[in-house]
């Protein structure tokens with residue numbers, strides 16, 4: 001039976017504009033994604049029992065407990081991805097999946113979505129489907145808002161609820177410091193808090209900031225740092241006030257910009273260069289507040305067979 005390993009990056013939302021909740025329960029988003037070099041790996045082996053199984057491991061120090069938080073069975077987004085693809089194609093074979101997690105669980109870096117994107121590419125391969133990435137996109141969009149972006153990686157604008165991705169003209173490579181919190185924050189609870197805080201406010205249709213796109217076009221890290229934005233910050237900080245101090249420590253250590261990543265609680269910091277990235281990482285690690293502090297580079301490509 002054929003086996004393939006694929007790796008998939010995490011994402012950062014350089015800008016995350018959020019509008020008022022739609023009738024279908026989703027929020028309209030205007031976001032700019034960047035894929036960063038923090039990877040989960042999915043190994044897929046086709047089987048002829050027709051079953052879809054999943055096992056999660058981690059060789060990142062301290063992340064074993066994280067891996068144990070990942071659901072087995074149909075609640076796992078990777079399993080859902082395999083089942084969705086099988087339903088679309090009528091394939092009878094099954095697949096055994098082993099996920100090696102390095103992307104923080106419930107961290108706002110789209111770890112589950114990343115595994116779903118990786119599984120689509122892996123199953124496409126081991127089941128011999130021959131679908132293009134473009135053909136996989138609608139299945140990806142049905143699985144979650146961030147899944148289509150992770151098929152492609154790089155930098156992209158996300159519209160709709162995030163699933164409508166279009167490329168961004170961008171230059172440069174950016175140094176990030178990722179501060180991982182020990183306790184996850186559920187995306188649903190952050191959006192619920194966002195709705196509560198904005199109940200009496202008139203929310204404009206979200207738009208991607210021009211200054212951020214201009215910064216990416218020119219590869220200007222200082223301008224990018226100043227243009228980073230996230231409309232979920234207030235809600236994430238309301239649920240986790242301690243994150244404000246984490247953000248402050250990174251800024252004091254010289255970060256060009258600081259962000260709650262997506263719905264949090266992971267916080268990310270843009271550094272001017274490798275040395276500054278190290279300085280920020282040391283300052284954050286020194287607080288004793290972070291479960292892990294990782295230096296990362298973006299953009300990187302999306303799912304790749306390894």
Ligand code: ATP
Pocket residue numbers: 069070071075076077078099104105106107108109110111112113115116146184185187262263264
């Ligand atoms: P996002 O940034 O897309 O909002 P997130 O990074 O905050 O997501 P995930 O790591 O994707 O969060 O996990 C959210 C929840 O999804 C977890 O608490 C877990 O129960 C569930 N989950 C399902 N499949 C997976 C998976 N393969 N990896 C991680 N979590 C998964």
